[in-house]
Amino acid sequence: MWGCVALVLSATQAQATGVRSRKELQSAQSQVSYFEQGIQRIEYYGAQLAILHYREGSKLRLGLVEPYIEAPVQSVDCHVQQGDLVAIEDPEMGLGFVTYAELVAQGAQHPGAHYSEHARRVMRPIELHEMGGRIVPNHINPMTAPSLCRVLDELEAEFVSRCDAMAAASVGALESTALVLELALIKEGIRTPKPAAGTVVARTAGRLAARGLGNEAAEAALAGMRSGGGHAIRHIISEGIISDTGTLASRMDAFRRIALPILTRPLGRPFAWRIGETQATGFLGRTAGRWIAVLVAEDGPWAGKVVAGLVPDPNQLALMLGRAGLGGL
Amino acid sequence: MTDRAEIDRFLRIVTSEGKSEPEFHLYAARRKGEPDLVAPLPAGNARTYVLSDETWPYQVAVFELSPHLAPTEVPGALLRALEDLMSQGAPLVWLMFDAVFDGVNSLTTDWGAQSTYGVAGAATAPTLALTEDGRRSAGWKETIRQTVEHFEQSLLRSRLSD
Numbered sequence: 001m002w003g004c005v006a007l008v009l010s011a012t013q014a015q016a017t018g019v020r021s022r023k024e025l026q027s028a029q030s031q032v033s034y035f036e037q038g039i040q041r042i043e044y045y046g047a048q049l050a051i052l053h054y055r056e057g058s059k060l061r062l063g064l065v066e067p068y069i070e071a072p073v074q075s076v077d078c079h080v081q082q083g084d085l086v087a088i089e090d091p092e093m094g095l096g097f098v099t100y101a102e103l104v105a106q107g108a109q110h111p112g113a114h115y116s117e118h119a120r121r122v123m124r125p126i127e128l129h130e131m132g133g134r135i136v137p138n139h140i141n142p143m144t145a146p147s148l149c150r151v152l153d154e155l156e157a158e159f160v161s162r163c164d165a166m167a168a169a170s171v172g173a174l175e176s177t178a179l180v181l182e183l184a185l186i187k188e189g190i191r192t193p194k195p196a197a198g199t200v201v202a203r204t205a206g207r208l209a210a211r212g213l214g215n216e217a218a219e220a221a222l223a224g225m226r227s228g229g230g231h232a233i234r235h236i237i238s239e240g241i242i243s244d245t246g247t248l249a250s251r252m253d254a255f256r257r258i259a260l261p262i263l264t265r266p267l268g269r270p271f272a273w274r275i276g277e278t279q280a281t282g283f284l285g286r287t288a289g290r291w292i293a294v295l296v297a298e299d300g301p302w303a304g305k306v307v308a309g310l311v312p313d314p315n316q317l318a319l320m321l322g323r324a325g326l327g328g329l
Numbered sequence: 330m331t332d333r334a335e336i337d338r339f340l341r342i343v344t345s346e347g348k349s350e351p352e353f354h355l356y357a358a359r360r361k362g363e364p365d366l367v368a369p370l371p372a373g374n375a376r377t378y379v380l381s382d383e384t385w386p387y388q389v390a391v392f393e394l395s396p397h398l399a400p401t402e403v404p405g406a407l408l409r410a411l412e413d414l415m416s417q418g419a420p421l422v423w424l425m426f427d428a429v430f431d432g433v434n435s436l437t438t439d440w441g442a443q444s445t446y447g448v449a450g451a452a453t454a455p456t457l458a459l460t461e462d463g464r465r466s467a468g469w470k471e472t473i474r475q476t477v478e479h480f481e482q483s484l485l486r487s488r489l490s491d
Contacts, residue, residue, distance in 0.1 A: 226429075227380065237378075247383060276428050277429075277444060278428045300429075301440050308427070308428050316346065
């Protein structure tokens with residue numbers, strides 16, 4: 001299985017640089033900037049974390065979601081020179097990138113103009129689109145989380161499918177809020193690189209949190225839940241996601257650990273959901289490979305509080321994903 | 330008498346989003362440690378949960394029932410379900426919308442009474458309130474209050490006799 005690692009990584013690198021044919025791929029591999037990853041094996045932990053073991057004995061933890069994203073991972077790529085690219089968030093054009101060389105050229109052509117004007121002239125927007133069931137960027141792989149999925153493709157189908165779900169959620173977040181997807185291109189401090197550092201690392205940072213509840217509101221939503229929370233979390237318990245043993249307080253602690261990240265960093269956008277006669281806002285997330293919906297009441301005596309956590313059935317999930325803007329999953 | 334339009338309105342409330350069948354949530358409160366209750370209305374799906382809190386002197390069984398019923402069969406079936414659990418020894422049984430339950434005492438609040446659409450107790454024959462007007466009436470709230478009060482008194486008596 002691991003014999004294909006270099007090929008897969010090479011293919012990814014080829015895409016990153018626009019290389020298409022085998023000949024071009026070989027050419028890319030001969031470039032000075034090409035770097036053999038030297039990965040021995042990869043351990044997967046759901047869609048949240050992958051640990052890459054290098055032949056030299058070092059390890060790199062690739063976190064896709066907090067809290068597994070570890071500073072100071074900043075960026076890594078094989079062909080893109082450190083500092084060559086500048087990610088830009090323009091209020092009108094959205095997300096994009098330019099190179100320093102382009103900016104310098106603009107500066108020479110339009111002296112006195114503001115930096116943002118230069119950037120706007122030459123920036124290429126980052127667009128993510130679906131290709132063969134995968135989410136891929138139009139320009140530079142290393143600037144988007146799905147690049148990690150590309151790297152891991154064919155190594156672990158299940159992992160990739162989950163990564164895609166995460167990546168698609170990130171895409172949804174980007175599309176509607178124009179938040180910067182901070183993706184990495186050079187890693188520093190984690191592993192001493194050989195000639196050049198070399199693993200495509202995607203980092204979404206914590207910016208996607210903007211569409212969930214703030215920490216304070218999320219904490220408040222989980223505090224003082226009706227009937228001590230026991231009724232609201234019965235489905236989560238019956239699905240085995242939380243143990244049925246221990247005190248109610250301990251079960252609620254477990255639920256809080258699951259629900260807090262979902263409330264603050266939901267996958268997709270929060271959506272309207274009716275439960276009984278109560279109108280609620282739903283927040284979607286994944287825990288232990290399962291979709292979880294956390295519902296916060298919008299009306300009634302429990303307004304602002306979590307009134308239910310549930311594992312949606314396929315029909316409910318399809319409806320929720322559609323409302324969350326993740327209908328393509 | 331509940332007419333068909335009112336039943337349909339009620340059924341829309343108890344049919345969860347994304348589901349095609351209504352789901353009735355039947356609660357039974359009883360002393361802790363008593364034998365498990367058997368879900369009534371066997372035709373269809375039933376999920377059973379037991380809620381317990383260290384601060385409660387009782388525990389609550391929750392049955393989520395999705396019987397295959399024609400709309401006009403619903404009132405009779407719900408009454409039979411209440412009777413069934415009473416006959417199994419549950420001293421307080423009620424039907425309530427989802428996302429409302431907050432302990433037995435919550436039934437007697439305005440919100441709790443308006444969200445409860447059926448009740449039965451040792452001194453209360455199985456009764457339904459499937460219409461919104463019925464659930465909002467003072468008479469319905471009083472029926473629930475008396476039923477809950479009777480349950481709490483019986484609970485207190487049994488604890489004193491232990």
